[in-house]
Amino acid sequence: MLLKFLVVAALATTKLATAQVKCTMPNGVVITQQLSSSCPVGAIKGQTLDGKPVALLVPPAKEITPTVSRAPPPAAKPVQASPPPKDRSYEYAKAICTLLEGAGATTCDVNSNIFSTSTIEATLATSPRDAAQSCRFIASTMRSKTDAFQSKNWKILIFSPFSGNRPIAACEL
Numbered sequence: 001m002l003l004k005f006l007v008v009a010a011l012a013t014t015k016l017a018t019a020q021v022k023c024t025m026p027n028g029v030v031i032t033q034q035l036s037s038s039c040p041v042g043a044i045k046g047q048t049l050d051g052k053p054v055a056l057l058v059p060p061a062k063e064i065t066p067t068v069s070r071a072p073p074p075a076a077k078p079v080q081a082s083p084p085p086k087d088r089s090y091e092y093a094k095a096i097c098t099l100l101e102g103a104g105a106t107t108c109d110v111n112s113n114i115f116s117t118s119t120i121e122a123t124l125a126t127s128p129r130d131a132a133q134s135c136r137f138i139a140s141t142m143r144s145k146t147d148a149f150q151s152k153n154w155k156i157l158i159f160s161p162f163s164g165n166r167p168i169a170a171c172e173l
Helices: 089-102 128-145
Strands: 004-006 019-024 030-036 044-047 055-058 107-111 118-123 153-159 169-172
Touching: 030 089, 044 055, 089 107, 089 153, 107 128, 128 153, 128 169
Parallel strands: 118 153
Antiparallel strands: 004 055, 019 030, 019 044, 107 118, 153 169
16 A cells, blocks of 8 residues: 655754664654554644654545445335225126026015125015025025125015015025
8 A cells, every 4th residue: 555655854964873763642642663664544633853854645535435425315215005896796786686687586686785685586476486486596696796795785676565564585695
């Protein structure tokens, strides 16, 4: 490593022989170097024992390494929650009513309830056995085509014109 020397006094005409030198350090302590013609790096004053100035070693200049400034990482994009899937169960229930009315139901109502079981209530002039078969067929067909009825409890209730308020068939969708 190449050290740069700073000469405090011009020593062009005289050559210093290797001798003792007194060096004053930054903390004020004076050290005596044996068999040296210069003070160590960091000394603030140096002289021979007879008072002649000596060369002071200057610390090498620190190499400035350019720092590569990196762009900050891109900000994380906020995750947008996708909207909840639209509950289409009411639309499908109305379609079932349309189907039942086309099959001869005298009435068909959809009662959608967010707190308890939602129902499709139809009145058909049929036997309890045929009503139960129709109910199971509609329920299994709808389960195979859509999962719209899975989010809520849905039931199909089939009434007879003669059964009053008691269904002759009921099944889960």
